[in-house]
Structures are given as C-alpha cells and as structure tokens.
Amino acid sequence: MGAINSTDKRLVNEVFDKIPAVDRNAVQEMLKNELANLNKKIIVLDDDPTGVQTVHNISVYTDWSVDSIEKGFGEQNAMFFILTNSRGFTSAETEKAHKEIAENVLEVAKKHGKDFIIISRGDSTLRGHYPLETEVLKETIESGSNTKFDGEVIIPFFKEGGRFTVDNIHYVQYEDYLVPAGETEFAKDRTFGYTKSHLGEWAEEKSDGEFKAENATYISLESLRALEVEKITNQLLEVSDFNKVVVNAVDYVDVEIFVISLIKAMKAGKHFMFRSAAALTKVIGGVSERGLLTxxxxxxxxxxxxxxxxxxxxxxxxxxxxxxxxxxxxxxxxxxxxxxxxxxxxxxxxxxxxxxxxxxxxxxxxxxxxxxxxxxxxxxxxxxxxxxxxxxxxxxxxxxxxxxxxxxxxxxxxxxxxxxxxxxxxxxxxxxxxxxxxxxxxxxxxxxxxxxxxxxxxxxxxxxxxxxxxxxxxxxxxxxx
Missing domain, CATH: 3.40.980.20 (Four-carbon acid sugar kinase, nucleotide binding domain)
Known part of the structure; x- marks a missing residue:
C-alpha cells in the first residue's frame, strides 16, 4: 500500500509507549456520577449501519418518522440509533433527511419535555457528508428552538478499527504502523476525498475555509492523561461561534475523561454538536462492557x-x-x-x-x-x-x-x-x-x-x-x- 512508504508514518509502540497511564477505575467512577445527572435523550444518527459497532442492547430504527422517534424517546435506554444510510445519499438527499430528522426530534422532544443530544456518527476514516450533516442539524434545531450551538466536537477515534488521534493528527493503523488518514486509500474516496490528516486542518478543508484550524480548541492527550478535568471544562466553556473541538484519543479512557468535562460544560449551559466515530456513543450512552457474542x-x-x-x-x-x-x-x-x-x-x-x-x-x-x-x-x-x-x-x-x-x-x-x-x-x-x-x-x-x-x-x-x-x-x- 502506497501510504506505508510515508515519511509521516509512526511505529505504534513508539507512540503508545510515551503516553502516560491513568487510573481507569477512578475515571469510570467519576464518569458514572456525571452520566447519572445528564438526563438527556441521546440520538445517534448513523450514516451507515456499522456505527453500532461498540454497543449492545440498543435499538436501531431504520426510519426517522415521528412514530419511530417517539418510540426511541419512550425507551428506558438513554440512547437510540437512527440509521440514515446517508453515506449512500446525494448531498440534496442528505440535506432533506437531516432537516426532517431535526424537525421530528424537536417535535417529539417538546411533547415529552425532554432535552436531547444529537450525535452525527460518521466514518472513523473521515468519509461522509461533512460538514453538511451537522450544519443542517444545527440550523434546523436553532431555528426551531431556543438552543444555540457553541461548538462542534470532532472525535473520530475508534480503537476496534485501529483509528487513533495523536497530536491532533488522525491515524489509521496498518499492522505495526500508524499512517496519517490523509495518506490512506480512504482519503482518495471518489465522493468524500480529503488531503489533511490534522483534524483542525481537515475541518478547515472540508468547510472550504469557513472554520480555521487556528480557531479550533484542541484537547490534548497530555491534559487528558493528567486528569485535568477542570482545565478541559474551561476550554469547552470558552468555545463559541460553532468552532471545532478536536479530541485526541488512543484509548477509551481518553474519551471517558473528555466526557466528564463535556457534561460539566453542558451543565454550565454550553451546547455542542457532535461528529464522531463509534467510540463516543458507547461512552456517553453509558453502555457497559460485554464479551464477544458466542x-x-x-x-x-x-x-x-x-x-x-x-x-x-x-x-x-x-x-x-x-x-x-x-x-x-x-x-x-x-x-x-x-x-x-x-x-x-x-x-x-x-x-x-x-x-x-x-x-x-x-x-x-x-x-x-x-x-x-x-x-x-x-x-x-x-x-x-x-x-x-x-x-x-x-x-x-x-x-x-x-x-x-x-x-x-x-x-x-x-x-x-x-x-x-x-x-x-x-x-x-x-x-x-x-x-x-x-x-x-x-x-x-x-x-x-x-x-x-x-x-x-x-x-x-x-x-x-x-x-x-x-x-x-x-x-x-x-x-x-
């Protein structure tokens, strides 16, 4: 594969050995306490059916009718998925679908008097209708409610598939090497291609320069592993104008620490849109560990x-x-x-x-x-x-x-x-x-x-x-x- 000759590839062990360990039990206890008070329905829009690849005992609805969304809101589970399959859509179809979804979610949420979070689950190798999907959701929700989104969280980490974000660069693992995503076959996708691997630059590229890499907020591995929850919360409190929040992560514990800070920021009144791979949904949905199916x-x-x-x-x-x-x-x-x-x-x-x-x-x-x-x-x-x-x-x-x-x-x-x-x-x-x-x-x-x-x-x-x-x-x- 051409990308393996890249000068930017990094040996997995060399990268991971430098990252300090953290007490995951303590983190999970903190996370449990924050999730207990979240009290929001989490709706995950899946652009193809693989986004449920980290969860279990969760419902997936294959349409976004008011009836299906109503059923999702009525469940005991905090989270449900809607399969949009939008990666197979044209831009016009994607826009129409996301407008309908946002309108229907608003209707059901108002009826139930329940707050919600929408997660746009995209590909861990950065393909898909971005930023179109999250922008349509943002505009539709803002015009139909009092919500104003402060920023957008970008978190394509997906451990099971070997997708890691380090120093703000997103990598795809090929055996012993980490290859920048922009140098892989996925970046050459005929419909959803891109060139940047640095996620701030990627967001700038995909938004045609509307959002600048320098205006993004970067949540570093150093800060996450030092358990700087207050510092990260303060970073999130400063986000405005729908600027991007890039989350570095090489393990679930990084997402868990981030979500602790995120919930604190949301409780303080901040509103975020999310573009993520499958890891965030498992963490914010409070989905327990379970072994592989027999x-x-x-x-x-x-x-x-x-x-x-x-x-x-x-x-x-x-x-x-x-x-x-x-x-x-x-x-x-x-x-x-x-x-x-x-x-x-x-x-x-x-x-x-x-x-x-x-x-x-x-x-x-x-x-x-x-x-x-x-x-x-x-x-x-x-x-x-x-x-x-x-x-x-x-x-x-x-x-x-x-x-x-x-x-x-x-x-x-x-x-x-x-x-x-x-x-x-x-x-x-x-x-x-x-x-x-x-x-x-x-x-x-x-x-x-x-x-x-x-x-x-x-x-x-x-x-x-x-x-x-x-x-x-x-x-x-x-x-x-």
Missing amino acids: REELIKEDSEHGGLIIVGSHVKKTTEQLEELKKCDFIEFIEFNVHLVLHPEEFKAETDRVIETSENLIRSGKSVAIYTKRERMDLGEGKKEEELKLSVQISDAVTSIVQRLNVRPKFIVAKGGITSSDIGTKGLEVKRATVAGQIKPGIPVWFTGEESKFPGISYIIFPGNVGAKTTLKETVELLGK
Missing part, C-alpha cells in the same frame, strides 16, 4: 439450512478478506457479474441465476458467499453521476437477492456499509432491530425485529474497512457450517 447466542434455532454471506464493499481490505474466506471448504462461492448492469436483459438473467443457485444451495444445507465482481466499474472522466446511478441499480440487485429468497438462511453476513444498510432495510425490511453486540471487535450483530422478513435472525454487519485479513473467515467459521 455461537450459542447467535444461532438460536437448529436449522438444516446453510448461511448467506454477501460481499459488496470494494475496499482493498474486503478483497483480501474475501480471498481468505475462499479457503473455507464448506462454503460455495458465486461471483455476481454486476458489470452486466450496462446490458439490462443480461443483468436480469444474471440476477435470477445468482438467486436460484443460492436458494438451492442454502436449502440443501450449504452456506453460500455471493460476491460482486471485484473490479470497479469506471465509465471514464466526468461520468460520476452515471456511475452513481448504475451503482444504485447494482445495490438494488444485490438487495433483491435477500428480498426474493424463499428459504430462511441460518444467518446472514453482509460486507460493506451501504450493502449492509440496503439488505437490512430493503432486503430484510427491518423497521427496528436490537443490537445484540459484536461477533468480533467492531463487527456488530442485529437481531431483526418481528416485522422483518426473517424475524429474530442474526444479521452480521461487517464494515468494509474493519478487521485483519482473516477476520471474515474467522467470523463465518464461528457461525458454523
């Missing part, structure tokens, strides 16, 4: 049928993981030639072939892995819109595999954020799911709701960019033959 928890009924694995994501890591998965002799592999989308008749015949073959194999007890052709379709310069339209047709075809399935698989694994979102909402027709926990670090499992096509099935949402080469293979082996 096979007994995941496969609840004896089924003679095989499982279904669908691989859509095209990032390099997914392709490497697919190659490892092919070493499993108990799985039948079917390549779905999605490039035939350019020839509608042939594409329909190909989709029918994949579904029919899969159904027969699953019914006979064989697990099936369907994977889209690995080469990306490139129509050439200036054809982004056409490519996007074709990619939607491809996604619809992949989703139709689950929609049209007449046999209930033992389990379903979907690889890739947009793939797993479409299969969950359109293929399985889930309206509300419960996050059971994780099958591997950073890989969440939904138990589907009663209304879904296959109620109570274990649906494994495998992000495109998470895990080692062998993690997909290990996940499927755990689920069994």
Whole structure:
C-alpha cells in the first residue's frame, strides 16, 4: 500500500509507549456520577449501519418518522440509533433527511419535555457528508428552538478499527504502523476525498475555509492523561461561534475523561454538536462492557439450512478478506457479474441465476458467499453521476437477492456499509432491530425485529474497512457450517 512508504508514518509502540497511564477505575467512577445527572435523550444518527459497532442492547430504527422517534424517546435506554444510510445519499438527499430528522426530534422532544443530544456518527476514516450533516442539524434545531450551538466536537477515534488521534493528527493503523488518514486509500474516496490528516486542518478543508484550524480548541492527550478535568471544562466553556473541538484519543479512557468535562460544560449551559466515530456513543450512552457474542447466542434455532454471506464493499481490505474466506471448504462461492448492469436483459438473467443457485444451495444445507465482481466499474472522466446511478441499480440487485429468497438462511453476513444498510432495510425490511453486540471487535450483530422478513435472525454487519485479513473467515467459521 502506497501510504506505508510515508515519511509521516509512526511505529505504534513508539507512540503508545510515551503516553502516560491513568487510573481507569477512578475515571469510570467519576464518569458514572456525571452520566447519572445528564438526563438527556441521546440520538445517534448513523450514516451507515456499522456505527453500532461498540454497543449492545440498543435499538436501531431504520426510519426517522415521528412514530419511530417517539418510540426511541419512550425507551428506558438513554440512547437510540437512527440509521440514515446517508453515506449512500446525494448531498440534496442528505440535506432533506437531516432537516426532517431535526424537525421530528424537536417535535417529539417538546411533547415529552425532554432535552436531547444529537450525535452525527460518521466514518472513523473521515468519509461522509461533512460538514453538511451537522450544519443542517444545527440550523434546523436553532431555528426551531431556543438552543444555540457553541461548538462542534470532532472525535473520530475508534480503537476496534485501529483509528487513533495523536497530536491532533488522525491515524489509521496498518499492522505495526500508524499512517496519517490523509495518506490512506480512504482519503482518495471518489465522493468524500480529503488531503489533511490534522483534524483542525481537515475541518478547515472540508468547510472550504469557513472554520480555521487556528480557531479550533484542541484537547490534548497530555491534559487528558493528567486528569485535568477542570482545565478541559474551561476550554469547552470558552468555545463559541460553532468552532471545532478536536479530541485526541488512543484509548477509551481518553474519551471517558473528555466526557466528564463535556457534561460539566453542558451543565454550565454550553451546547455542542457532535461528529464522531463509534467510540463516543458507547461512552456517553453509558453502555457497559460485554464479551464477544458466542455461537450459542447467535444461532438460536437448529436449522438444516446453510448461511448467506454477501460481499459488496470494494475496499482493498474486503478483497483480501474475501480471498481468505475462499479457503473455507464448506462454503460455495458465486461471483455476481454486476458489470452486466450496462446490458439490462443480461443483468436480469444474471440476477435470477445468482438467486436460484443460492436458494438451492442454502436449502440443501450449504452456506453460500455471493460476491460482486471485484473490479470497479469506471465509465471514464466526468461520468460520476452515471456511475452513481448504475451503482444504485447494482445495490438494488444485490438487495433483491435477500428480498426474493424463499428459504430462511441460518444467518446472514453482509460486507460493506451501504450493502449492509440496503439488505437490512430493503432486503430484510427491518423497521427496528436490537443490537445484540459484536461477533468480533467492531463487527456488530442485529437481531431483526418481528416485522422483518426473517424475524429474530442474526444479521452480521461487517464494515468494509474493519478487521485483519482473516477476520471474515474467522467470523463465518464461528457461525458454523
């Protein structure tokens, strides 16, 4: 990978060995006390279904109707998730959705007389509609209430995926090295690309210079590890004009110390918007630790049928993981030639072939892995819109595999954020799911709701960019033959 030659890469051990330890038990006691008095409903807007990768026993709603938000507010849990899937949206669709969400949340919050926090959960490798999403939320909430936002907290740390922020620079871990995010394949994303790894500069770049790196507030690891709660609280009290708050973090304890200060600042009357990866939600939602899910928890009924694995994501890591998965002799592999989308008749015949073959194999007890052709379709310069339209047709075809399935698989694994979102909402027709926990670090499992096509099935949402080469293979082996 090109980024590994970077002069800015750093050895993981060299960086981490310099960071002082802290008494986590003492921190957690302080955090518990602050959370007990928070008394706000926490609404997490997830731009793809992988954002629940750190939580368990939490509801995910797949629409943002007043009815669904009302149900979320009515739960005992302090926090619930709304899956927007906006990473698969155009800018116009994203804007419309976030305006609707903010308006509906305001309506329900007023009815219940309950204060709330909205967290915009984005990608830990900094892709997504930023700053559009948080700006629309800010403007809509401010125009519909007395709330005025002082600042925006940026915290893309995600330990399970090897994403760390040190000296205000966001890194992605590749084995023994930390590589600045701006030098990875993720930064070259065709839709959400960027060049800066320093988070203040990244926010400046993404906001076209509206917010300057020099005006951001930086919460340092030194300050966090020295437990300078009062100093950090004072830093937050000084934030104004929706300037950015960049939080450095290499472990959950850093987020915990920050949240203690954050709640103190909020109690003093400050209002913040949040753009974060999955770690913040676990901490501010007060979600307890739990071990990885076992096979007994995941496969609840004896089924003679095989499982279904669908691989859509095209990032390099997914392709490497697919190659490892092919070493499993108990799985039948079917390549779905999605490039035939350019020839509608042939594409329909190909989709029918994949579904029919899969159904027969699953019914006979064989697990099936369907994977889209690995080469990306490139129509050439200036054809982004056409490519996007074709990619939607491809996604619809992949989703139709689950929609049209007449046999209930033992389990379903979907690889890739947009793939797993479409299969969950359109293929399985889930309206509300419960996050059971994780099958591997950073890989969440939904138990589907009663209304879904296959109620109570274990649906494994495998992000495109998470895990080692062998993690997909290990996940499927755990689920069994």
